Amino acid sequence: xxxxxxxxxxxxxxxxxxxxxxxxxxxxxxxxxxxxxxxxxxxxxxxxxxxxxxxxxxxxxxxxxxxxxxxxxxxxxxxxxxxxxxxxxxxxxxxxxxxxxxxxxxxxxxxxxxxxxxxxxxxxxxxxxxxxxxxxxxxxxxxxxxxxxxxxxxxxxxxxxxxxxxxxxxxxxxxxxxxxxxxxxxxxxxxxxxxxxxxxxxxxxxxxxxxxxxxxxxxxxxxxxxxxxxxxxxxxxxxxxxxxxxxxxxxxxxxxxxxxxxxxxxxxxxxxxxxxx
Amino acid sequence: xxxxxxxxxxxxxxxxxxxxxxxxxxxxxxxxxxxxxxxxxxxxxxxxxxxxxxxxxxxxxxxxxxxxxxxxxxxxxxxxxxxxxxxxxxxxxxxxxxxxxxxxxxxxxxxxxxxxxxxxxxxxxxxxxxxxxxxxxxxxxxxxxxxxxxxxxxxxxxxxxxxxxxxxxx
Numbered sequence: 001x002x003x004x005x006x007x008x009x010x011x012x013x014x015x016x017x018x019x020x021x022x023x024x025x026x027x028x029x030x031x032x033x034x035x036x037x038x039x040x041x042x043x044x045x046x047x048x049x050x051x052x053x054x055x056x057x058x059x060x061x062x063x064x065x066x067x068x069x070x071x072x073x074x075x076x077x078x079x080x081x082x083x084x085x086x087x088x089x090x091x092x093x094x095x096x097x098x099x100x101x102x103x104x105x106x107x108x109x110x111x112x113x114x115x116x117x118x119x120x121x122x123x124x125x126x127x128x129x130x131x132x133x134x135x136x137x138x139x140x141x142x143x144x145x146x147x148x149x150x151x152x153x154x155x156x157x158x159x160x161x162x163x164x165x166x167x168x169x170x171x172x173x174x175x176x177x178x179x180x181x182x183x184x185x186x187x188x189x190x191x192x193x194x195x196x197x198x199x200x201x202x203x204x205x206x207x208x209x210x211x212x213x214x215x216x217x218x219x220x221x222x223x224x225x226x227x228x229x230x231x232x233x234x235x236x237x238x239x240x241x242x243x244x245x246x247x248x249x250x251x252x253x254x255x256x257x258x259x260x261x262x263x264x265x266x267x268x269x270x271x272x273x274x275x276x277x
Numbered sequence: 278x279x280x281x282x283x284x285x286x287x288x289x290x291x292x293x294x295x296x297x298x299x300x301x302x303x304x305x306x307x308x309x310x311x312x313x314x315x316x317x318x319x320x321x322x323x324x325x326x327x328x329x330x331x332x333x334x335x336x337x338x339x340x341x342x343x344x345x346x347x348x349x350x351x352x353x354x355x356x357x358x359x360x361x362x363x364x365x366x367x368x369x370x371x372x373x374x375x376x377x378x379x380x381x382x383x384x385x386x387x388x389x390x391x392x393x394x395x396x397x398x399x400x401x402x403x404x405x406x407x408x409x410x411x412x413x414x415x416x417x418x419x420x421x422x423x424x425x426x427x428x429x430x431x432x433x434x435x436x437x438x439x440x441x442x443x444x445x446x447x
Contacts, residue, residue: 058280058284061283061284061287062283064287064290064291065283065286065287065290068287068290069286069287069289069290072290072293108305108306112301112305169291170290172294173290173291173293173294173297174294176294176297176298176301177293177294177297179297179301180297180300180301180305181297183300183301183305202304202305205305205306206304206305206306207334209305209306210306210332211302211306214306215298215301215302215305215306219298
């Protein structure tokens with residue numbers, strides 16, 4: 001008779017813990033769904049605001065200047081550095097197989113397929129994404145967005161959509177420039193410094209690189225990454241808490257989420273694009 | 278900064294992007310040299326295509342005249358069926374033969390065309406049976422070893438006699 005109530009109590013405790021666990025699980029699942037739904041409605045609002053924003057092209061152009069032009073230096077410098085290093089490393093690896101002439105091909109494929117879009121997107125998230133988040137977060141903290149709403153100006157079409165479109169336009173251009181300058185950097189190191197034959201460098205590259213498959217897919221990747229980076233930056237800025245901490249938090253989250261999103265999406269896109277030989 | 282100068286800078290930026298794309302397409306890829314526009318198709322049957330790949334070049338006298346368009350297996354003959362897209366301005370006599378060759382020792386494989394002498398020319402859609410398979414290194418080595426072994430078996434005293442001068446060559 002003695003163990004009866006004890007077991008009952010233990011059973012009750014177990015049930016309590018169980019429901020607690022279920023509560024937590026359910027709460028977390030609902031939270032994930034809520035965040036996803038929030039993202040989706042934000043995206044729909046953003047896309048709906050885009051045609052309105054296109055009617056004021058100057059807003060978009062000014063944002064392309066802020067996002068694209070001003071990112072140009074860091075993108076070009078990084079592309080050149082990556083091209084240099086890639087050529088040097090590949091040369092050390094290839095020269096043992098007597099295949100140093102294939103250097104151009106390897107550098108080109110790795111840049112146009114992977115490194116160009118991905119590294120540009122990571123730099124873009126750091127350089128332009130954070131500034132977008134901080135700008136919009138501070139606009140919100142200063143109640144500028146609310147003021148716009150009061151004046152019957154939709155902040156989505158006036159503030160968010162031009163930045164979104166500018167990100168979509170800038171990112172592929174930056175990625176293409178990154179790849180181009182990287183190939184030129186590899187040319188400088190391989191041909192001018194090491195002395196790989198220039199004719200072979202270009203001709204092997206040309207015979208191995210396909211415009212649609214390699215360069216076209218790279219451009220598609222960079223458009224997708226531009227979408228991810230800009231969307232995450234705008235969302236984090238728009239949904240940031242209207243405090244200094246909130247803006248700081250949003251800026252950090254922009255870099256983390258955009259970088260992880262880009263890297264994961266890159267794997268998916270690569271698997272889809274290059275699975276067939 | 279004025280409105281005009283920002284527009285100019287953005288124009289330069291977009292122009293730079295286009296220049297980069299043109300550079301990638303023309304200088305770093307094969308858009309200019311072979312767009313695959315004006316070609317006719319030939320179908321060739323090979324016993325063994327080796328490591329031939331789609332888009333491998335078709336060469337005659339070392340000059341690229343076309344590309345491999347597709348590769349599949351004939352389910353009845355168990356032969357490799359290779360479709361070749363040849364430039365329209367290059368014509369070959371109908372008794373020409375095709376070979377699968379390797380560029381360099383470890384290079385990629387390509388289809389070589391040995392021109393014949395017939396009056397009639399190959400036309401689009403023709404099927405070619407006069408082909409020579411790719412050289413498979415393993416069968417080459419085993420052929421060599423078997424001929425070596427045959428030579429050694431024929432010689433009465435293997436320790437004393439040096440291999441015949443012509444025996445080892447293949």
